Amino acid sequence: xxxxxxxxxxxxxxxxxxxxxxxxxxxxxxxxxxxxxxxxxxxxxxxxxxxxxxxxxxxxxxxxxxxxxxxxxxxxxxxxxxxxxxxxxxxxxxxxxxxxxxxxxxxxxxxxxxxxxxxxxxxxxxxxxxxxxxxxxxxxxxxxxxxxxxxxxxxxxxxxxxxxxxxxxxxxxxxxxxxxxxxxxxxxxxxxxxxxxxxxxxxxxxxxxxxxxxxxxxxxxxxxxxxxxxxxxxxxxxxxxxxxxxxxxxxxxxxxxxxxxxxxxxxxxxxxxxxxxxxxxxxxxxxxxxxxxxxxxxx
Amino acid sequence: xxxxxxxxxxxxxxxxxxxxxxxxxxxxxxxxxxxxxxxxxxxxxxxxxxxxxxxxxxxxxxxxxxxxxxxxxxxxxxxxxxxxxxxxxxxxxxxxxxxxxxxxxxxxxxxxxxxxxxxxxxxxxxxxxxxxxxxxxxxxxxxxxxxxxxxxxxxxxxxxxxxxxxxxxxxxxxxxxxxxxxxxxxxxxxxxxxxxxxxxxxxxxxxxxxxxxxxxxxxxxxxxxxxxxxxxxxxxxxxxxxxxxxxxxxxxxxxxxxxxxxxxxxxxxxxxxxxxxxxxxxxxxxxxxxxxxxxxxxx
Numbered sequence: 232x233x234x235x236x237x238x239x240x241x242x243x244x245x246x247x248x249x250x251x252x253x254x255x256x257x258x259x260x261x262x263x264x265x266x267x268x269x270x271x272x273x274x275x276x277x278x279x280x281x282x283x284x285x286x287x288x289x290x291x292x293x294x295x296x297x298x299x300x301x302x303x304x305x306x307x308x309x310x311x312x313x314x315x316x317x318x319x320x321x322x323x324x325x326x327x328x329x330x331x332x333x334x335x336x337x338x339x340x341x342x343x344x345x346x347x348x349x350x351x352x353x354x355x356x357x358x359x360x361x362x363x364x365x366x367x368x369x370x371x372x373x374x375x376x377x378x379x380x381x382x383x384x385x386x387x388x389x390x391x392x393x394x395x396x397x398x399x400x401x402x403x404x405x406x407x408x409x410x411x412x413x414x415x416x417x418x419x420x421x422x423x424x425x426x427x428x429x430x431x432x433x434x435x436x437x438x439x440x441x442x443x444x445x446x447x448x449x450x451x452x453x454x455x456x457x458x459x460x461x462x463x464x465x466x467x468x469x470x471x472x473x474x475x476x477x478x479x480x481x482x483x484x485x486x487x488x489x490x491x492x493x494x495x496x497x498x499x500x501x502x503x504x505x506x507x508x509x510x511x512x513x514x515x516x517x518x519x520x521x522x523x524x525x526x527x528x529x530x
Numbered sequence: 531x532x533x534x535x536x537x538x539x540x541x542x543x544x545x546x547x548x549x550x551x552x553x554x555x556x557x558x559x560x561x562x563x564x565x566x567x568x569x570x571x572x573x574x575x576x577x578x579x580x581x582x583x584x585x586x587x588x589x590x591x592x593x594x595x596x597x598x599x600x601x602x603x604x605x606x607x608x609x610x611x612x613x614x615x616x617x618x619x620x621x622x623x624x625x626x627x628x629x630x631x632x633x634x635x636x637x638x639x640x641x642x643x644x645x646x647x648x649x650x651x652x653x654x655x656x657x658x659x660x661x662x663x664x665x666x667x668x669x670x671x672x673x674x675x676x677x678x679x680x681x682x683x684x685x686x687x688x689x690x691x692x693x694x695x696x697x698x699x700x701x702x703x704x705x706x707x708x709x710x711x712x713x714x715x716x717x718x719x720x721x722x723x724x725x726x727x728x729x730x731x732x733x734x735x736x737x738x739x740x741x742x743x744x745x746x747x748x749x750x751x752x753x754x755x756x757x758x759x760x761x762x763x764x765x766x767x768x769x770x771x772x773x774x775x776x777x778x779x780x781x782x783x784x785x786x787x788x789x790x791x792x793x794x795x796x797x798x799x800x801x802x803x804x805x806x807x808x809x810x811x812x813x814x815x816x817x818x819x820x821x822x823x824x825x826x827x828x829x
Binding site for chain 2: 243246247248251252253255256284285287325327334337338341342343345346347349350355356357358359360425431432434437447448449451452453454455456457458459460463464467468469470
């Protein structure tokens with residue numbers, strides 16, 4: 232059996248960011264927290280908490296915290312049936328669910344789903360922006376309990392639900408179009424017109440060029456890792472890029488943005504993958520995600 | 531002397547994400563690119579490129595690419611004086627400047643500055659969101675050439691310019707206030723009302739509690755690593771949090787958001803730190819940043 236008072240101390244330090252605040256949360260002295268953490272670290276032979284301002288979890292510490300959250304979720308259920316077990320000192324330790332999402336979902340519809348769920352649930356939510364390469368690993372190892380992802384492959388140990396597609400349009404400002412595409416969106420023009428790219432994993436501009444122009448080019452690009460900044464940069468004539476239709480529709484209607492080539496939208500199907508161990512218990516979460524996604528995404 | 535044709539091959543693969551596209555950009559065969567990269571890796575005894583879709587730089591590969599960019603910047607100056615040196619095949623290899631910023635600057639005023647600079651400059655820009663702990667290291671080692679940061683300490687090898695302060699207000703929706711702060715924003719209420727926190731390094735809510743209420747508490751919180759989502763979550767009544775005044779002013783005026791305690795704004799001073807080696811050459815960049823920042827930030 233694991234030493235749960237030590238695990239709880241680690242989780243509290245990570246959650247609050249300091250040994251003092253963890254002590255206040257747990258209703259013990261700061262030196263008791265420090266001792267529990269240290270003994271567990273010595274037993275495991277690995278550092279669990281990077282001491283600093285704030286204190287953060289090391290990778291191993293992180294896994295232990297996730298385990299504590301799942302245990303906390305199970306405890307919550309047990310206590311609903313056996314309220315006499317409730318430790319009054321522990322009532323303020325709410326369970327945090329870790330969920331990953333791709334950045335453009337977070338920038339369009341995902342907050343509405345999370346907010347609707349949070350309103351009627353005891354859980355706190357920790358939303359991480361999906362690093363696509365890590366989604367599968369994070370889900371399998373319990374680092375997150377669910378994810379919105381463009382990864383179609385069913386992830387081991389997860390239930391997958393299709394959410395519909397996020398539609399992207401290639402846009403730029405009229406002024407940018409006049410400067411760079413006066414003679415049309417040709418491969419030659421693309422080689423000279425700066426694009427916008429979210430990050431190294433953003434292949435949307437490439438996919439659009441293949442689909443719309445049938446070319447595979449090394450074009451110049453600026454890099455901007457923020458959904459909202461991407462649109463601002465498009466509006467200000469810094470470059471052309473693929474933007475979610477939800478966010479640019481008003482700008483297309485007002486003429487502040489123009490589609491590079493009409494009717495060449497790109498649909499990216501999205502999926503909700505949730506750990507099977509908690510899927511039934513969190514049916515309400517899946518329901519909010521699916522209802523909100525289907526309202527906002529293309530079928 | 532370094533083997534610059536090999537370094538250029540590494541930089542092109544990283545920039546374009548594939549050996550094929552790098553070959554097209556350099557005007558050589560794909561196997562020539564592959565061979566140059568491999569020979570350099572063998573000589574250095576370290577992998578420079580993680581082969582994948584897309585190909586990305588390893589940490590060492592990243593340093594080499596940054597070096598190539600600084601060299602490219604120097605070449606650009608030399609060629610302006612000696613145009614006869616220009617290699618026509620190389621004209622499409624534009625230099626990318628790597629710059630870091632904190633997320634809330636990116637979400638408020640920074641894109642305007644970058645866009646104004648990009649319009650009249652040959653450079654492409656790669657904007658990274660500042661991981662505060664790494665800013666100093668990144669700047670010293672040339673991983674970025676400049677950064678907007680709340681780090682006040684002058685960073686070795688850099689020139690520092692004060693930009694003014696980003697003003698934050700503690701806000702929530704009227705509905706959230708009614709549910710959680712009906713009896714005022716007391717320490718007891720704070721212990722039950724979910725806050726919003728950007729990430730582990732976000733100490734703004736703590737600082738505000740100390741300044742406005744004089745307390746240091748372990749309060750419940752949701753986590754949302756996006757400036758725009760933070761505001762959406764505030765609007766939808768998911769939690770209370772510190773938001774940049776620029777972004778919430780219209781919502782405060784329309785009553786969709788309310789200040790938790792009037793006149794308790796928190797000012798976070800920001801600085802522009804730029805590598806001395808390139809500071810003079812990039813005076814126009816510093817000028818755009820300073821002018822735009824001073825227009826948007828508090829003095």
